[in-house]
Amino acid sequence: MNYKCVVQYEGTRYQGWQRQDSTENTLQGKIEAILTKMCDKKVEIQASGRTDAGVHALGQVMNFHIETEKSPEEIMAYLNQYLPEDVAVISIEIVSERFHSRLNARRKTYCYRVLNSTIPHIFERRYVYQLEKVMDGMQIANMQRAADHLVGTHDFKAFTSTKKSRKSTVRTIEKLQIEKVGDELQFTYIGNGFLYHMVRIITGTLLEVGMGEKSERDIPVILEAGLRERAGALAPAKGLTLMNVEY
Amino acid sequence: MNYKCVVQYEGTRYQGWQRQDSTENTLQGKIEAILTKMCDKKVEIQASGRTDAGVHALGQVMNFHIETEKSPEEIMAYLNQYLPEDVAVISIEIVSERFHSRLNARRKTYCYRVLNSTIPHIFERRYVYQLEKVMDGMQIANMQRAADHLVGTHDFKAFTSTKKSRKSTVRTIEKLQIEKVGDELQFTYIGNGFLYHMVRIITGTLLEVGMGEKSERDIPVILEAGLRERAGALAPAKGLTLMNVEY
Structure with a gap:
């Protein structure tokens, strides 16, 4: 299934959205690590675009393809449980397999x-x-x-x-x-x-x-x-x- | 002269308004230390009341009696220059000698x-x-x-x-x-x-x-x-x- 999420974050503590090497504190790295743990399988996420170090988001959009028995609400609750207090997923929905956060952004x-x-x-x-x-x-x-x-x-x-x-x-x-x-x-x-x-x-x-x-x-x-x-x-x-x- | 100031702070990092011993991180202690340095003489401030550890203020009022050649604007600028980023003085005025932040609060x-x-x-x-x-x-x-x-x-x-x-x-x-x-x-x-x-x-x-x-x-x-x-x-x-x- 392909899930689309709206994500909020305060960028202050982060070296931007994009995952770099594992020593860097990035939003993508943080979120992927939680989903990978949840699915017990490597998960990659796509965002609408990178945000730079220190930039905030009220409505960043990301999507990821995973197989899980959890409902979308349960996935969101799992993410919010493990995310630090300066990041939150505020909505989740199942979207078509072809949806791509960056390529489809208008x-x-x-x-x-x-x-x-x-x-x-x-x-x-x-x-x-x-x-x-x-x-x-x-x-x-x-x-x-x-x-x-x-x-x-x-x-x-x-x-x-x-x-x-x-x-x-x-x-x-x-x-x-x-x-x-x-x-x-x-x-x-x-x-x-x-x-x-x-x-x-x-x-x-x-x-x-x-x-x-x-x-x-x-x-x-x-x-x-x-x-x-x-x-x-x-x-x-x-x-x-x-x-x-x-x- | 008796100066009345409106003070804002995010209380998160502080052990409340009231000065305790010098090891405690209090708002009163912080502000008094800056005024004492400015006047080269011990300054005590009065607030409208204490706020507890972790409580915030958008409009705390304090007053203090000092002798200085600085204008009120210069005193405010001096305070804001030395105050940490989670505290700010947002207004200052000269008030009557008898004004007392706590006793006169209505x-x-x-x-x-x-x-x-x-x-x-x-x-x-x-x-x-x-x-x-x-x-x-x-x-x-x-x-x-x-x-x-x-x-x-x-x-x-x-x-x-x-x-x-x-x-x-x-x-x-x-x-x-x-x-x-x-x-x-x-x-x-x-x-x-x-x-x-x-x-x-x-x-x-x-x-x-x-x-x-x-x-x-x-x-x-x-x-x-x-x-x-x-x-x-x-x-x-x-x-x-x-x-x-x-x-």
Whole structure:
């Protein structure tokens, strides 16, 4: 049977989603070890995509093929029993044999949270990046105008840390919206897929626009040039959360 | 000058507010050490009240008398620079010499958060007590009816862990409301002051009413008898947050 699960995690303690060697603390490694123990047979899981070290997820999606007499509810309970307290499976369903979390993903939503205040938010500190230079409405509007240049289908080569590769760096951003929510600036990204570090580099670049270090008009130039060094700094991982994946 | 500050903290790592001997990790001890260093002179702080080990605060109030050339903003910045990331001063003001955080407190609001779901909430796990037996609307209504018996001025002797003492155990609860917010049950307590463990014992007792282990009608009997052993279990510290203090 092929099982599809929605997984939440706080990424703080983890070296990202993807299993590496056994000394690394990864989410994939952790979850696979539990399923392998449950099935007494090596289990591999697929996720909608990797998340980097320190990145969180409210709605990561994974799937795995196993044979078991347990009901889906029992599998979920087993996983949650053995998972550490910063990871949880929040839903499980049986899906068609052909379902693949990564290949069938149609749309992903990420949220990057910036605490735009000189005062820390104790309870949210692990999930937001605190930017102490407080931006006003005009600066936020500048960022939104800069962001608007990135919506649509573009070659995002300048906005990824991937080493040279023949793979396409063309992606489509459906929506890139910056909202002020209390003391936070929330950057919502919706798209069909994102390159390595893409959301964090775009966020870092937009923040530089907000702070006046770059201009809104630099964005089309950076896109066109396709050079990573022209774009802004990589925003810290802790502000980023994978919100959901649609199929 | 007398300074009044609003302080936030995540109580997880602390052995409560009150300074004990120097080996203990307390909030009062931590903050006093920083102010003492800043002033090069022993500083003592007063809070609106102690919070127990593991209890959080969004709006604890403290005050202290110091002589300094720093502006209030500079004092706050100094504190936040040296405070660990789970404590923050979020406001500061100069108040009259006679202001006393504890003696002048007129009203306090506490919130006890219960996650009423079989599914953990990763991002809130440090701030909620997870009760896996999910309650329905009727059970919540039973708890609210039980809570209504406690509103008003009563002798809350049965609902405190204080050892025998001649001090009055009469307190006034202005409001005790249970609301379902998403998967959470939020117990809001407003009153002029609360006895040691009072909010947590009342919450534990109300949860037992919700689960059918006690009846709504037991509450007046427990109040009348004034015996701690008749009331319910002490609810865990992690679910409790001091929301604000009014003067």
